[in-house]
Every structure is written in C-alpha cells, then in structure tokens.
Amino acid sequence: xxxxxxxxxxxxxxxxxxxxxxxxxxxxxxxxxxxxxxxxxxxxxxxxxxxxxxxxxxxxxxxxxxxxxxxxxxxxxxxxxxxxxxxxxxxxxxxxxxxxxxxxxxxxxxxxxxxxxxxxxxxxxxxxxxxxxxxxxxxxxxxxxxxxxxxxxxxxxxxxxxxxxxxxxxxxxxxxxxxxxxxxxxxxxxxxxxxxxxxxxxxxxxxxxxxxxxxxxxxxxxxxxxxxxxxxxxxxxxxxxxxxxxxxxxxxxxxxxxxxxxxxxxxxxxxxxxxxxxxxxxxxxxxxxxxxxxxxxxxxxxxxxxxxxxxxxxxxxxxxxxxxxxxxxxxxxxxxxxxxxxxxxxxxxxxxxxxxxxxxxxxxxxxxxxxxxxxxxxxxxxxxxxxxxxxxxxxxxxxxxxxxxxxxxxxxx
Amino acid sequence: xxxxxxxxxxxxxxxxxxxxxxxxxxxxxxxxxxxxxxxxxxxxxxxxxxxxxxxxxxxxxxxxxxxxxxxxxxxxxxxxxxxxxxxxxxxxxxxxxxxxxxxxxxxxxxxxxxxxxxxxxxxxxxxxxxxxxxxxxxxxxxxxxxxxxxxxxxxxxxxxxxxxxxxxxxxxxxxxxxxxxxxxxxxxxxxxxxxxxxxxxxxxxxxxxxxxxxxxxxxxxxxxxxxxxxxxxxxxxxxxxxxxxxxxxxxxxxxxxxxxxxxxxxxxxxxxxxxxxxxxxxxxxxxxxxxxxxxxxxxxxxxxxxxxxxxxxxxxxxxxxxxxxxxxxxxxxxxxxxxxxxxxxxxxxxxxxxxxxxxxxxxxxxxxxxx
Ligand code: SF4
Ligand code: SF4
Numbered sequence: 074x075x076x077x078x079x080x081x082x083x084x085x086x087x088x089x090x091x092x093x094x095x096x097x098x099x100x101x102x103x104x105x106x107x108x109x110x111x112x113x114x115x116x117x118x119x120x121x122x123x124x125x126x127x128x129x130x131x132x133x134x135x136x137x138x139x140x141x142x143x144x145x146x147x148x149x150x151x152x153x154x155x156x157x158x159x160x161x162x163x164x165x166x167x168x169x170x171x172x173x174x175x176x177x178x179x180x181x182x183x184x185x186x187x188x189x190x191x192x193x194x195x196x197x198x199x200x201x202x203x204x205x206x207x208x209x210x211x212x213x214x215x216x217x218x219x220x221x222x223x224x225x226x227x228x229x230x231x232x233x234x235x236x237x238x239x240x241x242x243x244x245x246x247x248x249x250x251x252x253x254x255x256x257x258x259x260x261x262x263x264x265x266x267x268x269x270x271x272x273x274x275x276x277x278x279x280x281x282x283x284x285x286x287x288x289x290x291x292x293x294x295x296x297x298x299x300x301x302x303x304x305x306x307x308x309x310x311x312x313x314x315x316x317x318x319x320x321x322x323x324x325x326x327x328x329x330x331x332x333x334x335x336x337x338x339x340x341x342x343x344x345x346x347x348x349x350x351x352x353x354x355x356x357x358x359x360x361x362x363x364x365x366x367x368x369x370x371x372x373x374x375x376x377x378x379x380x381x382x383x384x385x386x387x388x389x390x391x392x393x394x395x396x397x398x399x400x401x402x403x404x405x406x407x408x409x410x411x412x413x414x415x416x417x418x419x420x421x422x423x424x425x426x427x428x429x430x431x432x433x434x435x436x437x438x439x440x441x442x443x444x445x446x447x448x449x450x451x452x453x454x455x456x457x458x459x460x461x462x463x464x465x466x467x468x469x470x471x472x473x474x475x476x477x478x479x480x481x482x483x484x485x486x
Numbered sequence: 487x488x489x490x491x492x493x494x495x496x497x498x499x500x501x502x503x504x505x506x507x508x509x510x511x512x513x514x515x516x517x518x519x520x521x522x523x524x525x526x527x528x529x530x531x532x533x534x535x536x537x538x539x540x541x542x543x544x545x546x547x548x549x550x551x552x553x554x555x556x557x558x559x560x561x562x563x564x565x566x567x568x569x570x571x572x573x574x575x576x577x578x579x580x581x582x583x584x585x586x587x588x589x590x591x592x593x594x595x596x597x598x599x600x601x602x603x604x605x606x607x608x609x610x611x612x613x614x615x616x617x618x619x620x621x622x623x624x625x626x627x628x629x630x631x632x633x634x635x636x637x638x639x640x641x642x643x644x645x646x647x648x649x650x651x652x653x654x655x656x657x658x659x660x661x662x663x664x665x666x667x668x669x670x671x672x673x674x675x676x677x678x679x680x681x682x683x684x685x686x687x688x689x690x691x692x693x694x695x696x697x698x699x700x701x702x703x704x705x706x707x708x709x710x711x712x713x714x715x716x717x718x719x720x721x722x723x724x725x726x727x728x729x730x731x732x733x734x735x736x737x738x739x740x741x742x743x744x745x746x747x748x749x750x751x752x753x754x755x756x757x758x759x760x761x762x763x764x765x766x767x768x769x770x771x772x773x774x775x776x777x778x779x780x781x782x783x784x785x786x787x788x789x790x791x792x793x794x795x796x797x798x799x800x801x802x803x804x805x806x807x808x809x810x811x812x813x814x815x816x817x818x819x820x821x822x823x824x825x826x827x828x829x830x831x832x833x834x835x836x837x838x839x840x841x842x843x844x845x846x847x848x849x850x851x852x853x854x855x856x857x
Contacts, residue, residue: 158818160835162555162809194610198585201610201780202815208783209819217611217780221620222582224592224605230627234609234620241614400592425555428811432589435551436596453553 083327085291087315094307095297102130103185111188111250114207116200117300118370119193120218120242120391122266122383125304126259127246131191132184134203136301138166140180141173142345142457150179151458164426165457167203174210189213189249191242195220195397197429216245220392224399227392235388256384263383266304267375272312273299274372279319280363281414284333286322289362290352291329293343299371330361335478338410339365340437341422341430344452346459351452354468358475364414366407370395373406400433404440411445418478419449426456448481450474487703490696491677494684499727501687502571505536508689509574514636517572517600519563519590521746522581522608522776524625524766526756529690530640530648531632533576537686539725539747542566545838551593557809558838559723560586567598577602577635579628582610583778584812602635604628611780612771621767629763645762651694655685656752658697662704663749667741667797670709675740676730683725683747714739715854716798720790720820721805722776722813723747726840729805736850742797744790745805750774777812786816787823794829801857802831830857 105112113124117135124131141147147169153176154168155161161168169179177183190213192204201217208215218238221231243254276295280287295315302308322328337355339362344351355362373395379386395406410416419441421434438449450470454462497504505515514533518525519540528535540562548556548565566572577600580591591605606628609617629640659682665671666678681700685693715738719729724747730740743749754773757765774789775781794802802824806813817833824831832853840846 158821160806160814160817163811163814167815198583198588198610198778199811199815202777202812205780205783206815206819215783217613219610219617221607221609222588222605224588224595224607228627230620230623231607233623234616237616238614241616399595400589401596423553425553428556429585429589432552432556432586433592435553436593 085315085318087311087318088294090311090314091295091298094302094311098302099181102132103181105130105185112185113189113191114184114187114204115191116193116196116204118196118391118394118396119191120387122262122304122387123242123246123254123259124191125262126255127250127252129189129246129250130185131301132187133301134170134184135166136297137173137179137184138170138457139297139343139345141169142459143348144180145346145459146179147346147457148460151455151460153178162425164197164199164203165455166426167199169457171203171206174207187211187213189245190215191218192216193218193220193391195391195394197396197427199427214245214249216242218242218391220397222397223393223402225402227389231392232389235392236385239384239388259384262304263387264380265306265309267378267380267383269299269303269305269308269312270372270375272309272316274369274375276312276316276319277364277369277372279316279323282323283336283415284328284330285336285361285363286319286327286329288329288352289339289365289368290343290348292365292368293348296368296371303371330356330359332359333361334359334484335417335475335482336361336363336415337418337420338363338407338414338416339367339420339422340407340434341424342367342427342456344422344454344462345457347454347462347464350464354471358471360418360475360478362420363416364410366395366403366410369406369410396429400436401440403433404437407437407441408444411441411447416447417482418447418474420474421449421451422456423451423453424456425453425461426458448474448477487672487700490700491673491680493696494688494693495677495680495727497687498680498683498725501536501538502566502574504687505572506574508534513689514576515574516602517575517578518581519559520581520583520587521751522583522770522779523579523606524581524628526645526648526652526766527625527629527632527640528579529651530644531636531638533632533636534689536575537683538563538566538572539683539723540566541725541838542569542571544569551597555809557586557807559807559810560590562838564590564593567594567600572600575600577604579604579606581606582608583776584810586809586811602632604631604635608770610778612775613781618767618771621770622763625763625766642762645766646758649756649762649765650758651690653755653758654694655690655697656755658694658701659685659752661701662697663742663752665704665707668709669712670707671704672707674730674734676727676734679724679730679740679748680727682751686751712739713737715800715857716741717801717803717854717857718794718797718799719743719745719748719803719805721745722807722810724805726836728840728843729846732843732847732850733803733854735847736854738801738850738854742793742799744774744786744793746776749793750776777816787820790820791823791827791829794824794827799829801853802829803853804831804833806833806835808835808837
C-alpha cells in the first residue's frame, strides 16, 4: 500500500471545473420553479437531445444515485425504501432515489420536482417500474421510449417502431411544453451531442497509452457530464479541455499509477461507495484500471449516428446501446477493448443491483479466458448500498487475482 | 371428475415425463416460460407448445452461468436445459418480459442446441398504436420464423382453428374457476390451479375435450356454503400445490388470483374471424398486464381491487418469487391500494423451495385469523 500512498495520484485541473459545472447545473435545475423552466426526469440512456432543444432541464435520478452512493448515503436510503415495502434485492439506485423522492433526504437536499418523466428502457426493465412509481407519486405525465432488445440484430420492424416513437415523443413534448418542436434546433443539439460523445471517446482512448494518464476511476468521475449535459456546448468545451490535459500528461509523463505494471479492464457500474478503496487497492499492486465497459457506453453507439440526420438516426443509436444487446455482442465489445487497451486482466463487478448487466458475465468471462487467455475476477456488490459489501472478501479475491496476473507475466510478487 | 383432474395434476406435477411420452408418440415440442408466449402460433404450426416452470430438484447446473441473485424460475429452467432433463424438446421460444428472462435467452442460445430458437421481442408499453402494430409485426415474424425453422406453412385457417381451441380452453377454465369460487363444485382450489397449469402442458385438443367434460359434469351441482375465509393470490407463477392445501388447512379458500399460472392465463377471448394475427395481438392489449409490461400506472391496482370486491375477497396473499424485480416493484403500491380499501394482505416470499410446512401453516393461520 505504501507506494501508492506516498505518490498520491496527481490531481486533474479539470476536476475543479467539472465540479463547478455540476454545481451550476444543479442550481439551475433546482431554481427551475422561479425561472419558469420545466424539469424532466430522464433515464441515463434516454434520448435527451429533444428535451434540450425544447429548453427543458433534464435531471437524472441515476446520476443522483451515483452521488448518493459516493456520499455513503445509499445504505440508509435503501433501508428507508425497504421500510416502504421495496425488496432489498431491487436496484439500489431505484431504492435510494424512491426513498429520496418521498423524504427529500439525499445529497443537495433532493432533486427538483419533475414536470414530466422520460423513461427509455434501453438499459433495463427496472427503469420502467421505477418511473411508474414516480409517475404515480408526482402525478406527472410519463413518456416511455420503448427500445426493443437487440439480442443478435436490429430488425426492420423494430426500427420502424422506434422511429414512430420519435414522433410520439415530439408530440408529448409539444403538449407538455405548450410549444411547437423545433427540428432545426434539435439537429443543432444533436451535432453537439455527437461532438461531445466523440470527445469523450477520445478522452477514454488516451488510456490506451502505456502507461495510462487516467484510470477507469477517473472516467467514473468525469462521466457525469456526458450523462447529464449531453447536447450542450458546455460539455463539448469541457471535454476538449480535459482531452488536452490528458495529452499534456502523456507528453509530460504524468501517469495515473506511478509504476504501472498491469493493465486491467473493469466491467459493470462502479461500486460507488468504495471507489477510493478499490482504486488504492489496485494501485498498491501497480495495477491500473485503464478502461471499463460502463463509461464507454455513452459513446459506444456513435457508429449508428448520421451526422446530417441526428434526429432520424437517433432511433437506432439509442436502441443499440451496450446494455440492450445480447451477451455475445457484449463479449465482442469486451474483446476489442482488451486489444485496444492492452489489458492483462478483467475485473467483473457482479452487481446485484443490475441484473441485465450482470447476468451473462460468467459466460463472457469464459469467452474471454478462451479467446484472450487473460485472468478474470469477480467482485460482488450492490453498487449504491454499502451495507452488504464485504471488504475482506473482496481484498482476498483481488490479491489472488493479482497473483495470477503476476504469474502469467512471469513475475514474482 | 376425479379421473380428469388427476390427468391434469399428473401432467403439471411432472411435465418432463409427459413431454417425453408425447415425444415418443412422434410429436415435436417447443418449450416456453411465460404467458406472453403467443402459444396459438406455435400450436398452429402443428408443434406442441409446453410451458416449463423451472421447477427442478437440483439447479446447480445453472451455477456456472447465473449468479445467486437470479430468480428460481430462470435458474431452474436453465438448469433443466443444461442437465439434459429437456432432451425431449425441439426448441424454445423467449418472449421479452423481464431482464432476467432476456438474459436467459442469451445464455440458452449460447449454451444449448435444441433446434428451434426464437426471441419474441414484444413491445414493453401496451398503450400506443405504434406498439400495437409492432406487436403484430413481431407475431408475424414468429410465424415466419416457425415456418422456416420447421419447414412448414401456417395458414390463417390454421391460426383460426388454434385460436378456437385456446378460446375453448380458456372459457372452460374460467367457468370452472367460477364454480369453485361460488362453492358450486366438488373441486378444490388446488385442483383448479392444476387445471390451469396442466392446460399449458397437456396436448391442447385433449385439454380442450377434458375441460369441457369437466364443465358439463358440473351441471346441476348446487352451492354449498362454507365458513372458509375467501382469499386471493397475487403474483407471478405458483407451482406449489401445497400452498392451496395449507391455506385450506388454515381455514381459507382461494377464490380468485392474479397469477400467470392462474387468471392471467385464461382471461380474454380472441375474436375467431378476421385477421388472426391482429386478433392475437389484441388480446394482449386487453388482458390484465403482467408487471413487466406497461399499460397504465394504475391499471393493476384497479383490477386487483375490482376483482377483490367482485369475488368478495377477505384477504390477499402476495406470492413473490425472490429476486423477481417486476413483481417486487409493484408490491408496495398494490399493498397500499388494498390497505386503502381495507383489504388485509400478507407477503410470502418464495425461493425455489417453500418454507418448512409447519412454519408456513402458522403464518397462514395467523393471517387467516386476523381477516
Ligand atoms: S443499475 Fe441497472 S437495473 Fe439499475 S437503473 Fe441502471 S441499468 Fe437499470
Ligand atoms: S418475471 Fe420475475 S419470476 Fe418471471 S422470470 Fe422475470 S424475474 Fe423471474
């Protein structure tokens, strides 16, 4: 541990700016009542661009869930949801957020009340149930953007269905805002969204450098903007700055892990309440988590976007995102990340909160072992509910895993 | 009557044995796991559709593929598929419902080789015109997938004939359930449950015939009053005949349910003329939804209360499969709604096995005494 402790990871300049942006964003959202702007709660993978074009402030309960987790408030809030009758086996984002909505008990004094709810099920079925709960409680309109699951393909019938929903979405927004939809403005937002996604991907790509200037833990932090403010100029400017900071680091030789010897890939959401501990633990083994499947998900379906027809191509891009595809398709993405980032091992977070992300991991793990021959390990948690996390068990597993990696590389511990 | 009920009981208690025997007779069999499977289309292809409940004594074969926090239905189904227990099936169909079934489909596709395989990626919201036409498109796709996969043709008339068979089965089940609820039948609630589950397993024309016979046998049977409390079961699948028996021992009669192995299976007749695919789709938009689908944010609670009032229900028992997200999400608000109508309820969480009998009996007795 001592090596990692003495050489504290060097702070990112951009971190301060990012905090400012997030603070401004939440202040604006919470002040919506006085500015007359409408607030929409929307799922993390939802099509947000039309909202921005309509000057509606998007608010993300999942981003809030991450804040709750990182500030160790998840256990308490989840317990409150359980007292309301919600099973402890449900997604801890949903439990914590539902409890907050009723009690206003979380960070930043709770989220601003929604005027409407936009639920896109491209990430899971949980969000459908979660948003139904909110729709009943807040008694506001709910729009469901239904994105058929693409096990192996995206058939034309599904394409047609999702396309038709774009029109329904527009009609819903016009009704909710009492204003006509501006397609021109929406295309502009679309271009900025795409630009933001490109830059985010480029930021993540810098970790392909050996040694890496950033880790997945940094990505978990910097992710907030592409999630919450995708489609705005702020995001584009911010990631451009962050990108140049990364490049500077590479030029100046500032590495995320001072003596990077091993490069790892992380799968699934972060364990929000143990970020630092996990980061330190891996660093103590000179291991750098250079990439992860989670933060990549916000730029993973860029290939389906047509720059000149963002609105039209959005249907496909939002349907074929990482979680809405078959296990074998996910494995292919992981294979290419292993190659791209030159990874020595795969850390799979088996996340009790997220069944669609976690079921199938064992199969992917076997495929990775067969195809790529690298060691894999499993960490189990409920990503926002710290009550069930076992630090000692996780530590034992990490140690055994790192030992395997060292052996495989012919190194002694 | 006993003879007929016995047949359904036997099939529902051991679907595997029934499937094997049918296979030996030369029938092709396609398995499914959820009431959102458009069985009529499979049936119209001449293949036997058979529902599996994931009930198995040993689900360890699934441990290499699924974490411990997966529901026993998915775990059991996969274990059966991997252990060779399902060697008699010719394929399986996976309608899109919950996240777990969705991943089961992937894992199944990657690890088994049972011939026919189809995902039926239904819409999740059942409210819009676009969802309705997509639903029809998905059914049409299943039809053509089956035609290709089984080298057969499914005509509109085949579909209509199949719809008639299913309408008849569903109508009989609904009538029989009514007899039992009204106390005008020698049958017990557990028998009715076996009839419903058995109907998903038995050769459908046989099921149709036997159920009709059973309905006829009820002619002239008068009502008998009992002192039993009237209760209703709410949840997903109930493949535990013991629950009905223990409730009876505790002084309660199951007079209605909202289960996919109960009323959700047989409610809703399908028009027999016109475009069969559109008619099939229509039923899913009208019947009570399962919590994995969206019809409105309040429809389930409303239906529940209506049914409870109609059937003069005195208490509701929620049967929840551990790790079943869609049902667990609906529970607090369903309970709240029942509370506001002064209908008492209890929650029973089930893993793959029931809690010990004595313990369960005590819980039921305690509940029944308070209602
Ligand atoms: S963590 Fe998983 S289950 Fe929870 S909201 Fe996100 S995608 Fe859905
Ligand atoms: S709906 Fe519930 S019981 Fe059914 S497969 Fe899904 S999680 Fe399991």
